[in-house]
Amino acid sequence: MDAFEIVEGQVAVLDRADVDTDQIIPKQFLKRVERTGFGEFLFYDWFRSGEVELEPHPILVAGRNFGSGSSREHAVWALKDFGFDVVIAPSFSDIFYSNCTKNGLLPVILSEEECRQVAGSGEARVDLDDQTVTCAQGVFRFEVDEQIKHRLVNGLDDVAMTLQRAGKIDEFEQAGRADAGPVTTAL
Amino acid sequence: MADAKSLFDKIWEQHEVDDDLLYVDLHLVHEVTSPQAFDGLRLSGRKVRRPDKTLATADHNVPTDGTPAARLIADELSRKQVQALERNCDEFGIPLYSLGSARRGIVHVIGPELGATQPGMTIVCGDSHTSTHGAFGALAFGIGTSEVEHVLATQCLVQKRPKTMRISYSGQLGFGVTSKDLILATIGRLGTAGMQGYAVEYSGPAIEGLPMEKRMTICNMTIEGGGRAGMIAPDETTFEYVRGKPGTPQDFDAAVERWRHLPTEGGASFDREIEVDASELSPMVTWGTTPGMVTEVTAHVPDPAAMDSPADREAAERALAYMDLEPGTPITEIPLERIFIGSCTNSRITDLREAASLLDGRKIAPSLRGMVVPGSQQVKAQAEEEGLDEVFRSAGFEWRESGCSACLGMNPDILQPGERCASTSNRNFEGRQGAGGRTHLVSPRMAAAAAIEGRFVDIRNWS
Ligand code: SF4
Numbered sequence: 001m002d003a004f005e006i007v008e009g010q011v012a013v014l015d016r017a018d019v020d021t022d023q024i025i026p027k028q029f030l031k032r033v034e035r036t037g038f039g040e041f042l043f044y045d046w047f048r049s050g051e052v053e054l055e056p057h058p059i060l061v062a063g064r065n066f067g068s069g070s071s072r073e074h075a076v077w078a079l080k081d082f083g084f085d086v087v088i089a090p091s092f093s094d095i096f097y098s099n100c101t102k103n104g105l106l107p108v109i110l111s112e113e114e115c116r117q118v119a120g121s122g123e124a125r126v127d128l129d130d131q132t133v134t135c136a137q138g139v140f141r142f143e144v145d146e147q148i149k150h151r152l153v154n155g156l157d158d159v160a161m162t163l164q165r166a167g168k169i170d171e172f173e174q175a176g177r178a179d180a181g182p183v184t185t186a187l
Numbered sequence: 188m189a190d191a192k193s194l195f196d197k198i199w200e201q202h203e204v205d206d207d208l209l210y211v212d213l214h215l216v217h218e219v220t221s222p223q224a225f226d227g228l229r230l231s232g233r234k235v236r237r238p239d240k241t242l243a244t245a246d247h248n249v250p251t252d253g254t255p256a257a258r259l260i261a262d263e264l265s266r267k268q269v270q271a272l273e274r275n276c277d278e279f280g281i282p283l284y285s286l287g288s289a290r291r292g293i294v295h296v297i298g299p300e301l302g303a304t305q306p307g308m309t310i311v312c313g314d315s316h317t318s319t320h321g322a323f324g325a326l327a328f329g330i331g332t333s334e335v336e337h338v339l340a341t342q343c344l345v346q347k348r349p350k351t352m353r354i355s356y357s358g359q360l361g362f363g364v365t366s367k368d369l370i371l372a373t374i375g376r377l378g379t380a381g382m383q384g385y386a387v388e389y390s391g392p393a394i395e396g397l398p399m400e401k402r403m404t405i406c407n408m409t410i411e412g413g414g415r416a417g418m419i420a421p422d423e424t425t426f427e428y429v430r431g432k433p434g435t436p437q438d439f440d441a442a443v444e445r446w447r448h449l450p451t452e453g454g455a456s457f458d459r460e461i462e463v464d465a466s467e468l469s470p471m472v473t474w475g476t477t478p479g480m481v482t483e484v485t486a487h488v489p490d491p492a493a494m495d496s497p498a499d500r501e502a503a504e505r506a507l508a509y510m511d512l513e514p515g516t517p518i519t520e521i522p523l524e525r526i527f528i529g530s531c532t533n534s535r536i537t538d539l540r541e542a543a544s545l546l547d548g549r550k551i552a553p554s555l556r557g558m559v560v561p562g563s564q565q566v567k568a569q570a571e572e573e574g575l576d577e578v579f580r581s582a583g584f585e586w587r588e589s590g591c592s593a594c595l596g597m598n599p600d601i602l603q604p605g606e607r608c609a610s611t612s613n614r615n616f617e618g619r620q621g622a623g624g625r626t627h628l629v630s631p632r633m634a635a636a637a638a639i640e641g642r643f644v645d646i647r648n649w650s
Contacts, residue, residue: 016505017498018477022616027597031248031264033222035332042278045618062496065380068413068477069616070595071315073331091380094349094415095315095329102333124640145347147207156455158333159233162341168205169236169343177201178342181212181308182434184242184282187301 001104003155007085007160008125010057011118011135019062020069021096025078038074039081055084059126061119063089064112067096073103080105088133090115101148102158108133114140128153191454194420194476195351195386198326198449202309209346209531212308214338215294216243216281218272219597220313224336227276236342238280242303245269245285246293247597251560251587257286265598279339280355291565292589295319295531299403300565302432306446307420311338316531316613318409322402323429324421324449326386329410349415350458352385353451356393358466363647365541366401367533367611367630369393370408371471371481373463379479382414385459388451389419393465399428400403400535407532408613411478420450472518472643473615473628475506480615484633486644490514509617511605512623519643521627525602526551526584527620529560530594530612533631536569542635543575545646546582552641557584558600560592582638596621609637 019084025128029041035075039056046052054060060079066089067075076099079087086106087100100107106128110118114133121135128149151158172178192200202210214237221243228235245257248265257273269285276283284291290301295316298304304320310327311317313335320327330344337528338344360369374381389408394402402419402518409417426443429435436442469483480503482489491503492616507514512521528534528542539561551557559579561567567589570576576586593600594612602608602624611634615626629637636646 017502018479019490020477020614020616022595022614022619026618027595030219030597031262031268033226033268035223035226035364037454045622065413068379069315069614071313071329071331072222073220073333076331081582091383093380093413095331095382098481099331099333147345147347158345159231159337159340160341162208162337162345165205165208166341168208169210169341172204172210178210178212178240181240181305182303182436183239184213184303184434185239185280187240187282187304187433 001155001157004106004128004152006125006127007058009059010123011053011059011061011121012054012057013119014052014054014060014062017063018065018068021067021072021075022059022069024067024070024075030074035077036081038078042078042082059086059088059124060084061088061115063081064091066092068093071095073099076100076103076105076118088115088118101152104152106152108142110140110142191452192580193351193451193455193457194324194388194418194449194456195326198307198309204343207345207347209309209344211311211338211342211344213303213310214241214300215310215312215317216241216335217247217294217314218245218249218268220332220336220581221275222268222271223332224339225279227336233340235279235281235339240342241281241339243276243281243283244291244294244297245272247591247595249286249590250598251590251592251600253588255287261468271425289564292565293531293534293591295407295425296535296562296566297526299323300563301430302429302434304454305429306425307449311344313408316407318414318417319403319407319531321406321416321418321518322399323425324418324446326416326418328416349386350384352382352387352459352461353457354387354389354461354463356389356391356463356465357465359393359396363632364468365630365632366397366404368468368471369465370405371473371478371628374408375471375481377412379411379477380413382409382412385414386416386418387414389417391445394419395422398537399424400537403535408478421446422458443540470630470633471647472633474510474512474518475503476615476617478613478628480506484518484643486518488512488514488516488518497561519645522549522642523555523637524606525587525635526555527593527610527612528555528558528631528634529562529564529592529607532613533611534562534566536562536566538631539570539575540568542631543578544634545635546638547578549582549639551583551638554641555638557638558587558593559584560587561589563589593620595619609634609643619645628650
């Protein structure tokens with residue numbers, strides 16, 4: 001994953017609540033076994049019907065509960081591949097939020113009013129280190145978990161980070177704490 | 188009691204390897220969200236740490252027409268994806284139930300029926316409805332593909348402790364009102380983001396009185412309320428359900444003794460508590476394009492103009508346009524074209540028995556196409572042993588092989604544009620069951636009764 005730096009540029013606006021991952025990337029595109037090339041299928045039905053138009057600007061502002069529904073990471077791959085580096089919304093579904101942070105797509109939570117102001121400004125600057133979104137209408141601070149920030153700022157691979165703690169996992173298993181559940185290979 | 192613990196607290200603490208690092212007891216895998224994870228492992232030269240805690244099945248993509256092997260799947264991309272799963276499981280030593288296996292089925296149906304799902308466990312899967320397994324008093328939640336790779340490599344998950352919520356249901360569900368109605372009504376009340384950030388425990392007499400498969404329906408749809416995980420304390424009903432299944436511990440009695448310590452202690456605290464009177468709930472039907480757009484079967488399609496918030500109004504207007512419904516239309520006057528009985532929410536044997544009991548000796552409306560898709564090959568076999576397949580067939584339903592089927596239409600079972608379907612599944616998003624398809628979520632009983640009448644009926648006064 002690339003390190004996340006300051007993102008600055010124009011803002012695309014999707015003024016809808018509860019945009020679910022079935023809209024972001026419809027199921028017929030989940031059959032691919034690669035991680036790349038999903039951008040062209042983003043919001044497939046909405047784009048095709050002309051109901052929604054979005055420019056591939058670096059920043060997307062969306063409505064509350066963005067990314068609800070399925071756990072498909074394909075939704076994040078499609079947004080990122082399309083060109084977005086930041087999604088700003090009043091709230092996100094939990095799994096979608098987490099998926100974003102694994103792919104260098106920064107999810108930013110701002111209030112409804114702040115979202116409107118960023119959308120209205122047309123351009124913004126998102127600084128992860130400072131945890132601020134700056135636009136013509138103001139400077140807004142956002143919260144982000146320290147761990148997630150550390151990983152994003154440094155472009156770190158989750159698995160590699162956890163493997164640094166492999167000793168703890170070994171200990172946990174050796175202490176007999178990992179014995180719950182079936183031995184699936186013996187089923 | 189300051190140190191009283193909840194079911195969630197106990198499972199969390201028992202699985203904390205290190206700060207924010209949670210050990211995973213069971214990792215379920217399916218074909219759609221795993222190929223990129225296995226690729227990631229190969230690229231970095233990593234192995235699967237615990238294949239013996241990993242279990243795979245093919246469900247989302249599979250045709251339900253009886254195709255006997257992956258290489259015979261007609262759709263090329265589906266075939267490639269299922270074959271990729273077969274290759275990956277073979278290479279990494281993961282047990283797999285693919286096409287042709289009598290144990291294959293929807294991942295959230297086979298976990299419980301194999302006894303792989305047990306109380307007190309942590310369970311994850313690259314699928315949001317993993318919350319289903321929480322019905323056993325497990326901590327179970329969906330993860331993305333990057334996390335699938337992470338769990339494969341480390342058997343752990345980096346996870347911040349979520350907030351906790353308890354929803355207590357007093358009273359008992361009335362006649363004709365099911366656990367599906369209970370969860371739909373709850374989501375309707377709290378909204379689709381009402382449980383966001385929370386691990387939710389469902390409790391109270393109305394929950395304790397439910398059999399396991401009904402409890403699974405509730406935990407399953409926790410994600411539709413935005414919840415991270417749904418849980419129900421294990422009790423005698425749970426233990427009896429798990430007893431004798433292939434994956435259960437050898438010393439079952441000792442395991443039960445351990446599990447008895449799991450339930451939430453009196454005085455344990457939650458970040459949020461909600462109370463619902465279950466006896467006031469009615470059969471529910473969704474009218475819009477999120478599961479929160481739901482109302483009683485006796486009610487009418489709502490009028491967006493009467494909604495307070497502009498965001499709700501706009502969303503409702505768009506939903507009604509998509510659903511082609513007029514405000515004020517009685518729910519019972521909505522005509523249907525399709526009936527789908529299936530999905531990880533409602534495709535288990537008790538669901539099929541309930542639907543069949545209403546259909547026995549009757550015919551579905553001539554204008555309708557109905558489809559029954561058992562949740563697993565084992566459910567299918569059991570239903571056939573009981574003669575339920577005959578009941579469905581004589582009523583005019585198609586009886587299919589197991590899989591996700593029309594729940595998400597990644598396979599040939601899809602709605603045509605404009606078709607209106609009463610569905611026992613969990614999502615009524617735009618295009619979920621097929622581009623342009625219109626989905627109304629209901630319980631299996633409501634779906635069966637609607638099949639006979641060709642429109643929704645209140646099963647409480649329908650005979
Ligand atoms: S049945 Fe539907 S909701 Fe359940 S796992 Fe399959 S696609 Fe997902």
